[in-house]
Amino acid sequence: MERAGGNDPSAGGEEPELLSDQIRNVLTDEIASGALPPGMGLDEQELANRFGASRTPVREALRQLAVTGLVEIRPRRGVIVTQTTPERIMEMFEMSAEIEAMCVRIATYRITPIERGRLIEMHDASEALVQRSDIDGYDKFNREFHEVIYGATHNAFMAEQALTIRNRLKAFRRTQLRHGSRLARSREEHEAILNAIAQGEGDEASRRMRAHMLNAASAIGRYIATQTRKDV
Amino acid sequence: MERAGGNDPSAGGEEPELLSDQIRNVLTDEIASGALPPGMGLDEQELANRFGASRTPVREALRQLAVTGLVEIRPRRGVIVTQTTPERIMEMFEMSAEIEAMCVRIATYRITPIERGRLIEMHDASEALVQRSDIDGYDKFNREFHEVIYGATHNAFMAEQALTIRNRLKAFRRTQLRHGSRLARSREEHEAILNAIAQGEGDEASRRMRAHMLNAASAIGRYIATQTRKDV
DNA sequence: ATTGGCAATTTTGTATACGATATTGACTTT
DNA sequence: AAAGTCAATATCGTATACAAAATTGCCAAT
Numbered sequence: 001m002e003r004a005g006g007n008d009p010s011a012g013g014e015e016p017e018l019l020s021d022q023i024r025n026v027l028t029d030e031i032a033s034g035a036l037p038p039g040m041g042l043d044e045q046e047l048a049n050r051f052g053a054s055r056t057p058v059r060e061a062l063r064q065l066a067v068t069g070l071v072e073i074r075p076r077r078g079v080i081v082t083q084t085t086p087e088r089i090m091e092m093f094e095m096s097a098e099i100e101a102m103c104v105r106i107a108t109y110r111i112t113p114i115e116r117g118r119l120i121e122m123h124d125a126s127e128a129l130v131q132r133s134d135i136d137g138y139d140k141f142n143r144e145f146h147e148v149i150y151g152a153t154h155n156a157f158m159a160e161q162a163l164t165i166r167n168r169l170k171a172f173r174r175t176q177l178r179h180g181s182r183l184a185r186s187r188e189e190h191e192a193i194l195n196a197i198a199q200g201e202g203d204e205a206s207r208r209m210r211a212h213m214l215n216a217a218s219a220i221g222r223y224i225a226t227q228t229r230k231d232v
Numbered sequence: 233m234e235r236a237g238g239n240d241p242s243a244g245g246e247e248p249e250l251l252s253d254q255i256r257n258v259l260t261d262e263i264a265s266g267a268l269p270p271g272m273g274l275d276e277q278e279l280a281n282r283f284g285a286s287r288t289p290v291r292e293a294l295r296q297l298a299v300t301g302l303v304e305i306r307p308r309r310g311v312i313v314t315q316t317t318p319e320r321i322m323e324m325f326e327m328s329a330e331i332e333a334m335c336v337r338i339a340t341y342r343i344t345p346i347e348r349g350r351l352i353e354m355h356d357a358s359e360a361l362v363q364r365s366d367i368d369g370y371d372k373f374n375r376e377f378h379e380v381i382y383g384a385t386h387n388a389f390m391a392e393q394a395l396t397i398r399n400r401l402k403a404f405r406r407t408q409l410r411h412g413s414r415l416a417r418s419r420e421e422h423e424a425i426l427n428a429i430a431q432g433e434g435d436e437a438s439r440r441m442r443a444h445m446l447n448a449a450s451a452i453g454r455y456i457a458t459q460t461r462k463d464v
Numbered sequence: 465a466t467t468g469g470c471a472a473t474t475t476t477g478t479a480t481a482c483g484a485t486a487t488t489g490a491c492t493t494t
Numbered sequence: 495a496a497a498g499t500c501a502a503t504a505t506c507g508t509a510t511a512c513a514a515a516a517t518t519g520c521c522a523a524t
């Protein structure tokens with residue numbers, strides 16, 4: 001999606017940060033983090049006051065979030081944080097798993113030695129994180145690991161889409177790797193994937209990636225099943 | 233993307249059509265159809281005059297289109313229709329092919345007899361369209377055919393995403409099936425896919441779908457390669 | 465003739481204003 | 495007492511107003 005869902009203040013061009021963009025980014029984070037829970041109504045004037053701005057940039061931000069699906073706009077009835085049912089969350093996780101599987105399959109056939117080297121290097125370094133049970137550190141590594149794979153598809157559009165979907169799931173992945181055991185398992189799965197890549201077995205890498213993603217998702221799924229029951 | 237890129241005036245709820253939504257839909261179509269060519273600047277006041285509205289709803293529409301990637305906003309420097317390079321178009325086609333392949337694979341394992349019956353029925357009816365060389369008719373059938381497959385994944389989120397990507401490629405698929413021969417070939421490929429589905433061979437259906445999509449894309453690719461060279 | 469800088473103009477980004485629709489609460493009626 | 499109706503209020507959608515930044519055109523200087 002271009003620089004869309006974009007928290008992308010990089011891109012050398014040195015573009016000015018518009019108020020509406022800042023507001024959009026803050027709201028994105030707050031929704032993803034759960035600070036603004038699903039179903040909560042978002043009053044334009046109220047948000048405007050909070051940000052010290054007028055309704056105009058707030059409105060623009062909300063409209064953009066609606067395209068992403070983060071909020072829902074009912075004409076003349078206000079904006080609410082999208083209520084995501086457990087079923088839909090599971091659908092999103094499945095989609096995410098399939099996308100990752102797709103990416104790794106293509107990446108297997110196109111990855112360069114340099115990229116593969118970087119993956120292996122990152123993977124090696126991750127062992128220390130597991131032993132330290134450094135959850136936040138592993139989380140960061142994990143994200144980068146998957147992003148390198150996106151890049152190795154050498155299809156920028158695909159990489160963007162994959163990242164967009166992954167980001168969209170961030171809100172629900174929050175509670176994910178909170179067990180050290182999952183950390184170690186995750187790393188083993190990464191290794192299995194890397195082996196398949198090294199042997200040029202795209203389909204096998206794809207299957208292992210799908211399993212990897214669904215393993216991660218199932219833990220969350222059990223949590224969500226109990227957690228979101230309240231507002232369904 | 234929810235009801236995002238959404239020309240979706242259905243959804244029983246009977247929501248009022250906002251000016252900003254109407255403008256967004258019109259602009260979407262005009263960009264997709266090429267009436268607003270890539271690189272063209274979009275002046276807010278000018279558009280407002282054209283639609284007999286003020287700048288406010290026009291701005292909201294443009295901001296939403298930017299999220300989709302149809303237009304590009306350079307802060308304080310105006311809005312232009314996104315310049316899509318031939319490379320990127322090919323990337324989008326590849327992504328589309330992979331998504332379709334992914335969907336049909338999952339659909340193979342989950343499709344209901346009723347859904348399969350509908351696919352076969354549509355496929356049978358399409359023979360007449362081929363013989364008549366009814367390109368527009370076949371185009372419509374083709375879209376529905378693929379949408380039924382999306383639905384058969386029984387993953388609404390996946391179906392939405394697939395449709396969003398497909399719609400986004402509409403602009404570049406315009407010149408596609410302009411040869412009767414491609415029409416017949418397309419139908420044969422559909423049949424091969426249906427056979428794989430019938431036998432429960434998800435991976436095979438997936439491969440055939442990928443080939444089907446890439447066949448369609450390659451014809452366009454050759455066209456685009458010559459056509460878009462002007463503005464690169 | 466070309467390039468550099470400056471002023472005028474245009475256009476964007478944000479703020480404010482206004483009309484219309486939905487929501488809320490009280491009151492009446494059964 | 496419960497339900498329906500109507501008025502008051504609040505909030506949304508759009509229009510207009512204003513300030514800041516970028517583009518454009520002109521003039522001068524090399």
